[in-house]
Amino acid sequence: MSGDPSVALTFMGATGTVTGSRFLLERAGRRLLVDCGLYQGERAWRRKNWEPFPVPADTIDDVVLTHCHLDHSGFLPVLVRDGYDGPVWMTEGTAGLTAIVLRDSGHLNERDADLARSAGWSRHDPPLPLYTVADAERAIRRFETVPFDVRVDLGEELGVRLVRAGHVLGSASVLVDAGPARVLFSGDLGRTEHPVLRPRAAPPSARTVVIESTYGDREHVEPELSHEPFADAVRRTIRRGGTVLVPAFAVDRTELVLHALSTMLREGRIPAVPVFVDSPMALAALDVYGRAGTAGELRPDLTTLVDLPSLHAARTPEESMALNSPARPCVIVSASGMASGGRVVHHLRHLLPDRRNCVVLTGYQAIGTRGRMLQDGARELKMMGRYVPVAAEVVDDEEFSVHADASELVGWLGQMPEPPEAVYVVHGEAHASVALADRIRAEIGCVAVAPRPGERVLVD
CATH class of the missing domain: 3.40.50.10890 (Rossmann fold)
Structure with missing residues (x-):
């Protein structure tokens, strides 16, 4: 394989916030995007959905989704509309649910723009939707499904494998091998037991891990009587x-x-x-x-x-x-x-x-x-x-909540066949990510960092 063999990871979303998951891996000119989520919540974050994507959409080779939720999938229609024409890899369960989610999101975007126009809420004339139902349908046509635990060869020493995450139906952690480098993206991790789904699987070995921290600074309290x-x-x-x-x-x-x-x-x-x-x-x-x-x-x-x-x-x-x-x-x-x-x-x-x-x-x-x-x-x-x-x-x-709490997140890392060398803590409010990074550093004994928005690191 020609070109620079190093692998770069850029945190394009879900840093300092619990939404907008977007992570870009680059090696020898190839680009893989893990998750393509919407920013939600405060207006300052939502405005980022309207900003140009940090790299041209048509320069991305593959996209893989961890699961269906909008903060992980909801920006796909924009990416496809702006020129992405490659596959979007996911499990069958994620495909079924993401299609529903994106169609509904496109409808709501259109409806909200119409309401803003008729009621005069917007400063823009005319107010436009972030994307439409037609945009969502174009994104859905890019879906490619793959079973859990089956490696997808993306060519040129790049591959992905989806591992059961136990968060929602079809949810997966994503193991990426890029030449000698292996990076594991937790996605949203479920608890050790889920009320209706099969439990999450033990994580595979990887030197670099990107882990969520939605509940990175708290523990679930088990009641004596359920709900x-x-x-x-x-x-x-x-x-x-x-x-x-x-x-x-x-x-x-x-x-x-x-x-x-x-x-x-x-x-x-x-x-x-x-x-x-x-x-x-x-x-x-x-x-x-x-x-x-x-x-x-x-x-x-x-x-x-x-x-x-x-x-x-x-x-x-x-x-x-x-x-x-x-x-x-x-x-x-x-x-x-x-x-x-x-x-x-x-x-x-x-x-x-x-x-x-x-x-x-x-x-x-x-x-x-x-x-x-x-x-x-x-x-x-x-x-x-x-x-x-x-x-x-x-x-x-x-x-x-079907998000793993702090102890369950650290416990998932502890199940890895070998301890990771570097863990990047994302997808949490800033205080939760920092708290989890501190705990991982103390208990797992590896480098643990809550990255900055847009930060780029090299992966071994």
């Missing part, structure tokens, strides 16, 4: 005649919420009330999970994913709007999980002012999102150009 804060919130809210609103990501989180509600109902811990799934994307994702069960992707001891006799689907906009004034106490599960967009926003607008109602948060809430503001005790929320008072009860059920 009891959620169950108690349902009981209280129904007694006072209110509605329980559950902002939940359409992919994976809605499935876990419905599974938990099924368990609570079976155990007699909540009353039998109507449960509405108000997210077309979540309903489509449920179908993907159903197919995954027959393919052996779910836990072998899982008998039923969802068993709720009074489960209803709100498919049309009219059915969704009707839930703003439900006829009787009920539970509404609606996307998005951080209340940053989607149908849940208009539910919040109508339900937050009534103290009979309750909002149950079901996982990590990024800084700058409405979910984080509710979590931090906000008394007003701005949505659709107006402030809405927060009188409803807000409950945080952290048990739904």
Whole structure:
């Protein structure tokens, strides 16, 4: 092979923040992009989605995705629109869910631009979407699927292997071999056990590791009774005649919420009330999970994913709007999980002012999102150009998180056949990444760094 044999790694996203995962590996003129995520949360981060990509899109040879979530996949339509015409490698589960996620994101981008135009929210004339549904479809046509634990030869001594990460359906850690160099990207790591999926696999050997740190400075607390804060919130809210609103990501989180509600109902811990799934994307994702069960992707001891006799689907906009004034106490599960967009926003607008109602948060809430503001005790929320008072009860059920905590992240590194020589800590708020790097340095005994945005390093 001709050219410089050294391998360079550039951190193009997910540094100092928990979104926007984008990592570029370069060797002898070839470029491999691991993840292609959107920035979410605070406006300063979201603005980065509009900046030109650091390298021309048509100079990238391959893209590989760790999983389907927007902060790892949501920039793909822009990359393809701007000239990327290579394959996008991923597992079958990731392909099924990412197609749903990107189509929905394109639709929301178009809708938000239309709303901004009609309501005069934007400083731009006319306001344009970041990308369209047509852009998303062009990206989806680049998908190439590969099974777990099968090496894909990308040519010229470059290859990738996807290892089960146990975070969401199809999620993988990515092992890249580039000549003699081996780099392992954790992606988002699941916990040692997942409520419905097969557990994560032990990591392969690599001298360099790029690891997430969403929960890099904290530990999950195991309750005596599973999801009891959620169950108690349902009981209280129904007694006072209110509605329980559950902002939940359409992919994976809605499935876990419905599974938990099924368990609570079976155990007699909540009353039998109507449960509405108000997210077309979540309903489509449920179908993907159903197919995954027959393919052996779910836990072998899982008998039923969802068993709720009074489960209803709100498919049309009219059915969704009707839930703003439900006829009787009920539970509404609606996307998005951080209340940053989607149908849940208009539910919040109508339900937050009534103290009979309750909002149950079901996982990590990024800084700058409405979910984080509710979590931090906000008394007003701005949505659709107006402030809405927060009188409803807000409950945080952290048990739904399927991100590994600090000990589980360090434990995953400890499972490697040989300790790594360098670990780069990414995909976390700055304090979480630094805390995890300190702990890895102390317990694993290797170089551990929280890289700067745009930093470039050489890989052995």
